[in-house]
Amino acid sequence: MTVTTSELARTAEILSRPVALNGLTVPNRIAMAPMTRMFSPNGVPGEDVRSYYARRAAAGVGLIVTEGTYVGHESAGNSDRVPRFHGEEQLAGWAQVAADVHAAGGTIVPQLWHIGMVRNQGEPPFADAPAVGPSGIGVDGTEGVGKAMTQADLDDVIGAFAEAAAAAERIGFDGVELHGAHGYLLDQFFWAGSNRREDAYGGDPVARTRFAAEIVAAVRAVVSPEFPVILRYSQWKQQDYRARLADTPQELEAILAPLVAAGVDAFHASTRRYWLPEFDGSDLNLAGWTKKLTGLPTITVGSVGLDGDFLRAFTGEGAELGSIDNLLDRMERDEFDMVAVGRALLQDPEWAAKVLAGRTDELKPYDATALKTLS
Numbered sequence: 001m002t003v004t005t006s007e008l009a010r011t012a013e014i015l016s017r018p019v020a021l022n023g024l025t026v027p028n029r030i031a032m033a034p035m036t037r038m039f040s041p042n043g044v045p046g047e048d049v050r051s052y053y054a055r056r057a058a059a060g061v062g063l064i065v066t067e068g069t070y071v072g073h074e075s076a077g078n079s080d081r082v083p084r085f086h087g088e089e090q091l092a093g094w095a096q097v098a099a100d101v102h103a104a105g106g107t108i109v110p111q112l113w114h115i116g117m118v119r120n121q122g123e124p125p126f127a128d129a130p131a132v133g134p135s136g137i138g139v140d141g142t143e144g145v146g147k148a149m150t151q152a153d154l155d156d157v158i159g160a161f162a163e164a165a166a167a168a169e170r171i172g173f174d175g176v177e178l179h180g181a182h183g184y185l186l187d188q189f190f191w192a193g194s195n196r197r198e199d200a201y202g203g204d205p206v207a208r209t210r211f212a213a214e215i216v217a218a219v220r221a222v223v224s225p226e227f228p229v230i231l232r233y234s235q236w237k238q239q240d241y242r243a244r245l246a247d248t249p250q251e252l253e254a255i256l257a258p259l260v261a262a263g264v265d266a267f268h269a270s271t272r273r274y275w276l277p278e279f280d281g282s283d284l285n286l287a288g289w290t291k292k293l294t295g296l297p298t299i300t301v302g303s304v305g306l307d308g309d310f311l312r313a314f315t316g317e318g319a320e321l322g323s324i325d326n327l328l329d330r331m332e333r334d335e336f337d338m339v340a341v342g343r344a345l346l347q348d349p350e351w352a353a354k355v356l357a358g359r360t361d362e363l364k365p366y367d368a369t370a371l372k373t374l375s
């Protein structure tokens with residue numbers, strides 16, 4: 001793919017504009033999407049993780065959203081190689097990551113994560129910890145395989161998110177992203193398929209947002225007013241790609257409003273293909289609708305620069321290069337504010353620099369072997 005001078009000027013103009021997320025000014029519109037990499041033994045991000053992120057910041061990524069990192073609750077995860085966002089050694093490792101990204105000219109937020117019922121008891125890092133979720137229903141729909149969370153459990157998890165957010169600000173991160181997407185704990189509350197509670201945390205869509213809204217409010221209460229709190233959410237679930245939280249803009253608005261009221265500063269609307277309209281009768285994608293309905297900055301994502309969606313990455317498949325014209329058209333109309341790039345940035349740490357400089361002939365298709373190393 002060669003690029004004409006006017007195409008290059010347009011790309012640079014659209015993607016190089018700074019953008020404000022609450023008190024943070026991100027130097028451009030390109031974010032790195034959060035991607036679990038499992039290169040942090042004992043939950044500690046080390047030297048290789050630092051240079052992995054710093055390399056991308058140095059090559060034009062304005063905002064790094066880190067891989068999902070577990071909050072300090074023993075049931076939060078299921079791997080000893082996923083970084084944790086609690087514990088002295090773990091946070092010292094993260095502080096270095098943030099410092100290196102800043103030195104490279106980027107900004108960085110950790111993605112705070114609790115996997116809920118995706119966990120199976122017996123798995124690391126805390127083998128005895130039960131799987132917990134809104135109703136104890138397994139990801140395959142089996143009832144009774146985990147613990148339906150008590151009020152004390154809810155309070156513990158809310159506290160763990162708040163503590164992690166406070167730590168993020170203390171050790172030099174620029175904000176936090178709360179992982180409310182893809183069928184993990186917060187999303188298990190959002191979705192009627194996994195939330196059968198009959199108390200104040202279950203029932204209609206607004207009641208199902210209550211847990212996440214309380215987390216947002218608790219986070220907001222412990223960080224500075226200007227510290228950005230981003231919420232990532234999705235319609236699709238890992239266990240059900242066709243699941244939807246909202247079938248109409250009105251339903252979406254009802255879900256988002258309490259989250260905005262609780263203090264979300266920006267939404268990261270996770271879709272698998274950014275060019276697909278979310279609802280009938282409009283070309284807007286999920287991030288576009290989220291911005292229109294909330295007035296807040298939004299981040300889009302999904303197969304940017306590639307032609308096939310990311311689930312294929314997990315079956316070892318690659319993806320061909322795709323044009324970003326449609327993305328630029330949408331950004332020119334301010335449909336959304338930022339774009340997160342996943343696999344294309346895994347494949348090539350210099351993806352952003354190459355796109356911004358028109359060196360697109362140097363881009364290579366996504367090859368799933370990129371997952372094997374942290375380069």
Ligand SMILES: Cc1cc2nc3c(=O)[nH]c(=O)nc-3n(C[C@H](O)[C@H](O)[C@H](O)COP(=O)(O)O)c2cc1C
Nearest residue numbers: 033034035036067068302303304310313341342343
């Ligand atoms: C290897 C891999 C790990 C991922 N891990 C996470 C994660 O920890 N948190 C998350 O919200 N999304 C995760 N995702 C989804 C990405 O953030 C992104 O939404 C998805 O890859 C689509 O973007 P892409 O088409 O540009 O790759 C992961 C994706 C990949 C390929």
